[in-house]
Amino acid sequence: AAGNLGVDAVAKAPPDGYTLTVALSSNLMINQFLYTKLPYHPEKDLKLVAKVAEAPLVLAVSSHLNVSNVADLRKYMQSHKGKMSYGSWGVGTISHLSASRLNDLLGGDMAHVAYRGESPMINDLVAGNIQVSFVTGAQAPQFIAAGRLKAIGVTGPARLAALPDVPTLSEAGVNDPLLRAVGWVGVAAPAGTPAPIVDRLATEIDKAMRKPDVQKRIRDLGWAPSYQGPDDIAATYRREAPIWKEVVRQSGAKLD
Template structure:
């Protein structure tokens, strides 16, 4: 066969194959889902992420006509479960509902992450923001965030702040605050938020960033003093507490918040990704779901999408990278 004819025939075969694939994708999406969907939560059962996954999963199952099975795969700061999703078939039957640490910040913290969030995962829907409240022990003579900064600078090496893990936002934000004020504050890392709050209440540490869900009862009882919240808007759970930005703390550090979101393996067909996102949006917009999310101390996002999520990811990425590099934290 002449080379030109062979090349022409080969091109035709490739073109037909591409056409067949492009026709198959809409059909695949149209028939989706044809079997149960696995929603992997890379954290322990019973936590806020797990509760939210089961709430959203139940609504998705009803709207999609197939069960959504929540599968907890905890361990290594969300790495184990997230890696399982990153390596799953990109067919829409394996998803993750996870936190921003596993989907974004772990890539800057860990030397040997087995997946790359931006290469191996595709964004589906950002469900809620997870701002934190800066709280202090009432024995500290400060009532606003600027007053705390001045006090920390004037009392070098005398304050301690808590976190629920190296590289978590409470650690990074506290380290930034200490560095910016040249305050030499001590960092105390705890195995969870509950023991951190216990030591804050007893005065073993003086300040911390905490979730509204855990801190609110103590704030209302006068056992903790709320100075401000992270993020760009006030928490619906603590509407009387101003943001740190409102108080003049304009660094990117105080604009950042964690978030909860759904992601799928990379190369999942866009039609399927959009179908899932549409159904998640409908679920989040339900009054009972919206209220439940807000009641957990999160800020529900009623109009996210794959594109909106990806844009928010790109916006936050450099700020998180700078913050983690500034802290000097590197984990194995």
């Protein structure tokens, strides 16, 4: 159920610091705008303890397209209105919402094709059956290195270490709050967990995050190690939640 069952179990667990969730920002923030009957309320039922990673997306185009950068893509979209498709790994996912936003910004009038996961989406992108998609840092680099996909931008405020020559979308001229944001991975406890326990958990997570083997493991998953404590991750939530709420509204995506 898109991770909702596991997060709901934590939301209803005793607030003693022994039951935690490590979850994506979709579960901890975005899904409340997609589901009308979400069994938990992220702000009321959970306490954010720490952010441990960021999950930027790579804007990739089929190598069949004569497109090398975002400016090329904008021109191509304008001259092929109503004839292009973008993929996602599911309705309401970050890949869908980010691509929907890009479609609106560039005025491409592209059709959305939702897949059951990223792998089949990438297969169709490589084959040229769809023209553009956001892909993850875990799966994209191998196809880009082989010349089967072209990376033309990344979400977030900084370039990816694995793709240092690929500009951020802001650098490429698409300066939008949602595309400057990134998905993230956070640790949360049940609401009502005492502050001393939350602080102790955050301190220990911070220590773990400084270990090279932990950082390597996070990078191997296609993410970027990025620690924030309780106050900072709460500020990130307050800043980003209204942006995602509006994008979900504009996209019309609903999951129940």
